[in-house]
Amino acid sequence: MKSHILLFVALAMLVACNNATKSGITQQPTLADYKAGEKWVWKYKGVTTQGEVRSEGEDTRKIVSVEGALGMTIGNDTVPVADMVKPEESVTPKYDWPLEVGKKWKYEISWTSQDGTTGKQSQDAEILSFKEETVEAGTFMAYTIQYKGKITNSRGYSADADEVWLYAPAVKNFIKLTQTQDDFLYVEELIEYSKPK
Structure with missing residues (x-):
């Protein structure tokens, strides 16, 4: 009888975990979710309606261990993962x-560029869906989040x-960004994601 109860509890936990995944509710990643050697590569391209290419290239980010603490390389900088997950x-x-x-909120940020220009972004955000999305790096369950402003x-x-x-919980990052400004x-798309074995 005891083995039947244990089997039932184990099955119930599997179903609960499965439902949690399918329900589409995702918490913010924690420090324990990242591992040294994890790597993301995106390709990006910015084009005017006249066909002028203003930006094009690849962006690579990697999790590294610096004096025993995890950091994410972003260009020439390394940002502590502990700061990213606060x-x-x-x-x-x-x-x-x-x-x-279905969640909605207001997104606003102020910034200063390297040349001293200041700016502000103000947008209404809404999560439209959570479903399979395919990009060059593969197919992932992802949230479609729309920002308008x-x-x-x-x-x-x-x-x-x-x-x-398109934010994919499995890679703890966005897998695609499409932005229109006048x-x-x-467009930026994930072309590679790898983690240490």
Whole structure:
């Protein structure tokens, strides 16, 4: 009898885990979710409606161990993973955790570029779906998150900015970004994801 109860509990836990995955509710990744050697590679391209290519290339990020602490390489910088996984205290965050289909929030950020230009992005965000999405790196369950609003800067630039981000919990990152700003289209897509065996 005891073995039947244990089997029932084990099956119930599997079903519960399966339902949690299918329900599409995702918590923010934690430090324990990252491993040294994990790697993401995206290709990107930005083109005007006239066909002028303004940006094109690849962006690689990797998890490295620096003096026993994990960091993510971003260009020439290494950002501590512990900082990346801290709960965002902003009332207008990029991702409003936990992620769930139908959730809506306001995303706002102010920034300063390397040349001293300041700017602001203000958008309404909504999670539209959680389903299989295929990119060059493979097929993943992903949230479709739509951001609609404006981007402005101190040089007088102002544009409507519509973005669609596909965020895949399995890779703890976005797998595709499509951004439209007036006459400019920018697409970034994950072409490789690997983790240590």
